[in-house]
Amino acid sequence: xxxxxxxxxxxxxxxxxxxxxxxxxxxxxxxxxxxxxxxxxxxxxxxxxxxxxxxxxxxxxxxxxxxxxxxxxxxxxxxxxxxxxxxxxxxxxxxxxxxxxxxxxxxxxxxxxxxxxxxxxxxxxxxxxxxxxxxxxxxxxxxxxxxxxxxxxxxxxxxxxxxxxxxxxxxxxxxxxxxxxxxxxxxxxxxxxxxxxxxxxxxxxxxxxxxxxxxxxxxxxxxxxxxxxxxxxxxxxxxxxxxxxxxxxxxxxxxxxxxxxxxxxxxxxxxx
Amino acid sequence: xxxxxxxxxxxxxxxxxxxxxxxxxxxxxxxxxxxxxxxxxxxxxxxxxxxxxxxxxxxxxxxxxxxxxxxxxxxxxxxxxxxxxxxxxxxxxxxxxxxxxxxxxxxxxxxxxxxxxxxxxxxxxxxxxxxxxxxxxxxxxxxxxxxxxxxxxxxxxxxxxxxxxxxxxxxxxxxxxxxxxxxxxxxxxxxxxxxxxxxxxxxxxxxxxxxxxxxxxxxxxxxxxxxxxxxxxxxxxxxxxxxxxxxxxxxxxxxxxxxxx
Numbered sequence: 001x002x003x004x005x006x007x008x009x010x011x012x013x014x015x016x017x018x019x020x021x022x023x024x025x026x027x028x029x030x031x032x033x034x035x036x037x038x039x040x041x042x043x044x045x046x047x048x049x050x051x052x053x054x055x056x057x058x059x060x061x062x063x064x065x066x067x068x069x070x071x072x073x074x075x076x077x078x079x080x081x082x083x084x085x086x087x088x089x090x091x092x093x094x095x096x097x098x099x100x101x102x103x104x105x106x107x108x109x110x111x112x113x114x115x116x117x118x119x120x121x122x123x124x125x126x127x128x129x130x131x132x133x134x135x136x137x138x139x140x141x142x143x144x145x146x147x148x149x150x151x152x153x154x155x156x157x158x159x160x161x162x163x164x165x166x167x168x169x170x171x172x173x174x175x176x177x178x179x180x181x182x183x184x185x186x187x188x189x190x191x192x193x194x195x196x197x198x199x200x201x202x203x204x205x206x207x208x209x210x211x212x213x214x215x216x217x218x219x220x221x222x223x224x225x226x227x228x229x230x231x232x233x234x235x236x237x238x239x240x241x242x243x244x245x246x247x248x249x250x251x252x253x254x255x256x257x258x259x260x261x262x263x264x265x266x267x268x269x270x271x272x
Numbered sequence: 273x274x275x276x277x278x279x280x281x282x283x284x285x286x287x288x289x290x291x292x293x294x295x296x297x298x299x300x301x302x303x304x305x306x307x308x309x310x311x312x313x314x315x316x317x318x319x320x321x322x323x324x325x326x327x328x329x330x331x332x333x334x335x336x337x338x339x340x341x342x343x344x345x346x347x348x349x350x351x352x353x354x355x356x357x358x359x360x361x362x363x364x365x366x367x368x369x370x371x372x373x374x375x376x377x378x379x380x381x382x383x384x385x386x387x388x389x390x391x392x393x394x395x396x397x398x399x400x401x402x403x404x405x406x407x408x409x410x411x412x413x414x415x416x417x418x419x420x421x422x423x424x425x426x427x428x429x430x431x432x433x434x435x436x437x438x439x440x441x442x443x444x445x446x447x448x449x450x451x452x453x454x455x456x457x458x459x460x461x462x463x464x465x466x467x468x469x470x471x472x473x474x475x476x477x478x479x480x481x482x483x484x485x486x487x488x489x490x491x492x493x494x495x496x497x498x499x500x501x502x503x504x505x506x507x508x509x510x511x512x513x514x515x516x517x518x519x520x521x522x523x524x525x526x527x528x529x530x531x532x533x
């Protein structure tokens with residue numbers, strides 16, 4: 001119990017400081033209030049035209065498609081992450097040493113930072129855009145099931161952190177991890193479902209995507225939100241998908257921890 | 273006067289090339305990744321057409337042509353003007369703009385010339401690849417169409433220049449906001465698709481107010497023989513837009529008060 005109280009105190013302190021630090025730049029977050037809806041308008045017209053004369057494409061109706069893009073945008077604001085950039089910067093400059101000396105796991109610190117940073121995102125990006133989507137664009141943004149949607153988004157939040165953190169750890173070997181990050185971000189932007197629902201990909205690729213971690217970041221929470229999950233012809237009830245997502249998060253966390261321990265053996269702290 | 277400016281510009285190009293050659297492996301890798309990621313860019317359109325849907329009255333290759341032209345224009349604009357925003361932003365944050373202001377050349381010209389960067393050549397080549405792929409699948413292209421294309425394409429580059437200068441001017445007030453480009457990135461997004469899919473108010477906006485339709489759509493339409501009077505009327509707003517960028521930047525310099533320089 002004491003252990004949990006201590007952990008909670010750390011989260012609270014780090015999150016609060018991060019929140020305060022970044023709220024100095026809240027207008028930077030508020031750029032999303034313009035950018036998010038503008039991209040959505042483009043998507044709205046594209047899909048309205050594409051659906052003309054068709055009721056469904058790959059099993060999705062127009063209204064579901066618009067909800068999908070609204071939801072992925074909003075989930076993006078809640079799960080956004082730059083742990084990879086941060087970690088590789090700390091390693092490259094040698095500043096990581098100060099974290100290695102602290103009695104907290106750095107990934108836990110990064111998680112706490114992310115919580116603070118995303119609370120800011122919730123207030124200045126998520127809420128304004130949600131209002132615009134619901135009241136101006138009249139998009140149905142009601143989740144099929146509140147409970148499952150919240151759990152799934154929370155899992156996506158963790159998944160994105162663990163994945164990005166693992167990519168950031170390549171800096172322990174490569175020092176300059178910019179190239180790896182770029183390739184990873186490119187793959188993630190395409191295969192997470194942010195570009196287009198994954199059911200639009202060719203069948204063979206969909207089967208492959210079923211086994212990759214990308215879908216759990218964006219596609220899975222979005223489909224849980226809508227209340228219907230299908231990929232590569234496999235349909236699953238929502239509780240089962242969320243269960244699968246939880247397993248994926250756990251596996252990624254274990255892999256991430258394993259690589260972290262290897263990294264600690266490699267880290268020399270030169271340059272600090 | 274003009275001769276001096278041309279000489280400075282050529283000198284800056286030479287410096288930029290030699291910088292790129294110093295870190296040539298990094299330069300090549302960067303460009304390769306950029307080229308690949310931009311060949312993937314029309315993926316969204318490919319997947320829509322792949323699923324049996326389409327933009328009415330537009331074949332896949334016609335839409336790809338618009339996106340190829342858009343990417344080529346972005347590539348050229350990035351080489352020529354992209355650095356202005358970052359250089360201005362850095363000078364404002366550090367308070368070192370005075371060093372540029374005391375030089376006996378125009379401030380905006382100097383910032384533009386000294387930040388030419390060839391690292392976006394991969395972007396241009398990526399666009400070119402898609403362009404070459406799409407070209408054989410469209411109807412015959414006459415010499416008149418090619419001339420129209422060149423004029424419209426250059427007007428599109430003017431729009432991109434205007435956008436860069438407006439962004440740089442914004443950074444005088446909105447200090448250190450690295451998300452300024454995202455705002456214009458989102459507006460530019462309209463230029464990547466056939467304009468007839470948008471509501472009239474929006475396509476009016478993208479043709480005449482912030483003429484991003486000129487970046488991709490209009491030049492491509494001229495090669496497809498789909499360019500109407502609107503395309504040519506829209507040339508004027510493009511030049512006005514570029515001028516607006518220059519004037520706005522100059523205005524912000526007049527308001528600039530050096531602190532901490």
